Amino acid sequence: MSANAQVNQAVYTGLRISLFDFQITGQSAQGLTLRCRVANTGREAFGYKKKDLPIPARVVIELDTNALPLILQGHESRIMEAVRRCPLQLKPGDIQDDVRLDIKAKPAKAPLLRPETPCADLAFDTAFIVEFSKQEMLLHYQIRNTGPEAAYLSGANKLAIRVYFVSGLKLTRGALPAGETVVRPGFESLDGVLLPGRALAGDIRISLENRTKFSPNLAFQLDPYSAVEDCARENNVLAVEVRY
Numbered sequence: 001m002s003a004n005a006q007v008n009q010a011v012y013t014g015l016r017i018s019l020f021d022f023q024i025t026g027q028s029a030q031g032l033t034l035r036c037r038v039a040n041t042g043r044e045a046f047g048y049k050k051k052d053l054p055i056p057a058r059v060v061i062e063l064d065t066n067a068l069p070l071i072l073q074g075h076e077s078r079i080m081e082a083v084r085r086c087p088l089q090l091k092p093g094d095i096q097d098d099v100r101l102d103i104k105a106k107p108a109k110a111p112l113l114r115p116e117t118p119c120a121d122l123a124f125d126t127a128f129i130v131e132f133s134k135q136e137m138l139l140h141y142q143i144r145n146t147g148p149e150a151a152y153l154s155g156a157n158k159l160a161i162r163v164y165f166v167s168g169l170k171l172t173r174g175a176l177p178a179g180e181t182v183v184r185p186g187f188e189s190l191d192g193v194l195l196p197g198r199a200l201a202g203d204i205r206i207s208l209e210n211r212t213k214f215s216p217n218l219a220f221q222l223d224p225y226s227a228v229e230d231c232a233r234e235n236n237v238l239a240v241e242v243r244y
Contacts, residue, residue: 012060016042017090019083019099020064022072029186031104034072034079038099040090047089054084070142074198075190078103105186108193110152110229119229121147122159124238125199127220132244137206139163141220144199147231154192159183162224163206165215169239176215179206180224216242 018041026033040046041062048055061080065073072079082101090096123146131138141161145151153159160182164175181204185192188202222236230236 011058012042013058014043015046015058016040016060016062017046017083017088018062018064019079020067022064022067022069024069024071025100027187029105029184031102031186032071032190034069034082034101034103036099036101037095037097038083038088038090039095040092043092045091049087049089053087055086055088059084070199070201071188071190072103074195075103078190103190106191107154107185108152108191109155110157118148119231120145120149120151120194120196121231121235122151122194122222122228123232123235124220124222127218127238127240129218129240129242130203134208136208139204139206139218139220140201141204142199142201143194143222145194145196148196149229150196151194151228151230152192153183153189153194153228154185157192157228159223159228160225161202161204162221163204164219164221165211166217166219166239167215169217169219169241171219171221171237171239174215175219176210176212178210178218179204218242 018039019036021037023035024032025035061083063076063079082103086099088096122143125142125144127141129137130140160180162180163178164171165178166175183189188200194200218240220238223230
């Protein structure tokens with residue numbers, strides 16, 4: 001169990017459970033399905049049925065936060081809400097496998113910001129090629145909010161990621177369009193909000209129709225339509241050299 005486990009603020013009375021081995025088994029615009037294992041790490045038997053739900057607040061819930069999928073990091077309270085509505089029967093030391101938790105996606109609206117208000121700063125952590133065939137590429141990207149405020153990425157503020165074929169390692173006027181995707185609540189982001197210091201990741205499949213020997217490399221561009229409040233746009237491009 002992680003030493004950095006997330007623990008709720010309930011007073012420990014002998015009732016305590018720990019969640020670990022997280023795996024996303026389904027995703028949609030409405031939310032995602034999370035499968036995990038639950039251990040009774042307390043001193044007393046833990047037994048709640050549907051008629052007893054939700055589980056009382058006095059039950060201490062721990063999460064192995066280091067093992068959380070990226071989309072759920074920063075949303076530990078949503079997992080705790082879901083497990084409180086899950087029937088469990090565990091003796092001290094017992095582990096229940098294949099516990100299913102349904103986490104709803106709740107797109108949030110961006111607040112009105114004044115010009116002097118601190119805002120988000122979006123930047124690429126990384127981008128790379130996952131698959132490469134004669135006809136197409138599957139690309140993976142990871143974006144982080146390095147600013148002091150949350151970034152709102154849904155609704156009118158939908159965040160787009162565009163990819164170009166380029167000759168060198170810069171985005172120039174001669175760049176050739178390769179493909180585009182958007183961050184979707186329930187898939188790349190749980191609620192369309194990227195908190196300060198947090199990251200999100202996604203994939204984009206592009207056609208190689210426009211790729212030439214003169215423009216073999218890739219340039220990823222964040223928010224080409226300037227739809228998101230972003231304090232610094234000079235770090236919104238990341239180039240990837242393609243050597244084959």
